[in-house]
Amino acid sequence: MSDPARSFLSQQMDQAKKASKDVWRIMLDRGPSQIQFWFIALLIGIGAGFAALTFRKAIESLQALLYGTDDVQHLHSFASGLPWYWVLIIPIVGGLIVGLVLHRFTPDGRVRSVADVIEGAAMQDGRVETKAGIASAFASLVTLSSGGSTGREGPVVHMAGVISTWVSNRIQADGITGRDLLGCAVAAAVSASFNAPIAGTLFALEVVLRHFAVHAFAPIVIASVAGTVINRLEFGNVTEFARPLEGALQFYVELPAFLLLGLLCGLVAVALMKAVFWAEDVGTHIQNKTGLPRWLRPAVAGALLGALAIWFPHIIGVGYETTSLALNGELAFHEAVVFAVLKTIAVAVTMAGRMGGGVFSPSLMVGALTGLAFGLVATGILPDVSGSTTLYALAGTGAVAAAVLGAPISTTLIVFELTGDWQTGIAVMVSVSLSTALASRLVDRSFFLTQLERRNIHLAAGPQAYLLAMFRVATVMRNMQDERGIDESQCWDMIRDGIYVDGNATLEAAMPVFEKSGAAFIPVVTLQGEDAPPELSGALFHVDALKAYNRALAATAAEEHS
Secondary structure, eight states, X not given: OOHHHHHXXXXXXXXHHHHHHHHHHHHHHHXXXXXXXXXXXXHHHHHHHHHHHHHHHHHHHHHHHHHTOXXXXXXXXXXXXXXXXXXXXXXXXXXXXXXXXXXXXXXXXXXOOHHHHXXXXXXXXXXXXXXXXXXXXXXXXXXXXXXXXXBSHHXXXXXXXXXXXXXXXXXXXXXXXXXXXXXXXXXXXXXXXXXXHHHHHHHIIIIIIOSOOHHHHHHHHHHHHHHHHHHHXXXXXXXXXXXXXXXXXXXXXXXXXXXXXXXXXHHHHHHHHHHHXXXXXXXXXXXXXXXXXXXXXXXXXXXXXXXXXXXXXXXXXXXXXXXXXXXXXXXXXXXXXXXXXXXXXXXXXXXXXXXXXXXXXXXXXXXXXXXXHHHHHHHHHSGGGOOXXXXXXXXXXXXXXXXXXXXXXXXXXXXXXXXXXXXXXXXXHHHHHHHHXXXXXXXXXXXXXXXXXXXXXXXXXXXXXXXXXXXXXXXXXXXXXXXXXXXXXXXXXXXXXXXXXXXXSBHHHHHHHHHHHOOSEEEEEEXXXXXXXXXXXXXXXXHHHHHHHHHHHHHHHHHHTO
16 A cells, blocks of 8 residues: 555544544533433423323313213214204303303413414423413313314413423523423324324424424424324324225326315415404404403303304314215215305304314314315316315315415325325325415414414514514613713703603514614613603613624524524
8 A cells, every 4th residue: 555545544544533532522421411301302292192192081071971972073963963952052151161261360361372382482482371371271171072163282282382381490491492392292292182293293393493403303203202102002003084095096187186276275274264363353342342251252152153053063173073074075065165164164253252272173174175175076077087086185184274384394294194195195295385385475374473473473574573572671771870881961862852762672662763763872761650750771772782683693593503
């Protein structure tokens, strides 16, 4: 071997030895803490999985008790034979209980759900409200057991958030760790609810954390698998919906039809979301005009639901029986259309009445009905080149749900895992992609982010939009004794000109003042009341605000790419 070759080989061996030493040093330094964190993620996954399982079994037990049937999977068929007054009174009593619980244990009488978990991940270091969360879980349990027309995933996700919050507070976790633990809990809860470990993992990353950082992936997968194991110990390795076997599928011929289905489902998803928001506004307006106590609002909604269920019991509860009928092609065209419209109305009434529950399961049902109706038309027009109508129902299921959740990846996978049908991926993905693209232009990206936007929490546009709201002016300002000097007389002149900011405000309120005034700093005051003069506390400098904002942006970017 020549000397240059020997020298090159020696250099490569030295580099390999150095790399091995570095790896060993990192394992010694970080390995134990990393393993410990994964163990915590496993425990959280087990806890969230059992919570989701318990919630599901409690709903089934309470439904069986209230409606007098052991087969809650076919609840609407049984309810159609009950006395009309019993179908009416159950949701009214349930709504009354929900209203009293929320009035007593929440500051605003509102059920906590997925949107609040997303807010907690972005703005509360991965924490959610504990007391209100427990009350919301109980309220949602009563709602779903007594005829409320929503889904169980919203309460389950927030319950998981309560568990991770408790753990994060006990170990004094920082923001990154708290968010990772929240993602673990959410993934486990979704996996345990739907026997969908892949979708549970991606739901936590795509919807809640809203990034795919590598450091979060392993613990979230561990927790998700733990949740799935708990589900399968109880129910076995079975899918939520059983579909008939299909013959040959004409994807290459039918792709244009699935493109059109995707656009239709996007519009249906927007109609579902807008109906909920419109009903919420109408309910609030009526409540304010009539002086209706907020604890009675869910009972009024329950009365409307009960009246509707007398003639159409399909709206009761999660709606899996009707969804299964649609996926199996066992409904006629007019039934699919009517049930989709009625379910949309029932979901809007339930959520506007603040009765609790989630929107994922209803979107699955509306999607399946929409897809089936479209498929019946498509296969009727071109029967020789069309596949089964149930394929359209499956694609519609994913398309509407993905548009509502704003989560095309995890929703596509959860549809596969719920049905066990992995052979129709092209059809589902085509429909999902177009429905999500269209719906995200007509709302603030998703149902949850639009809910937050309506509360003036701007997460849809990304960190650059909401990070300013995380800093209180009082934490960034310079006080009057600051050694860098503040001209007090100039501050009072600016206050008299109306240029100032409240110390309790956030940088989100302060930055427009800088933009409008062009000043290098603005006085910070404490407002004593309408008649009392403001008290000068200090001054907020534009450069200090920008530095705080830039540090937050850098930290967020580092977390998302670590």
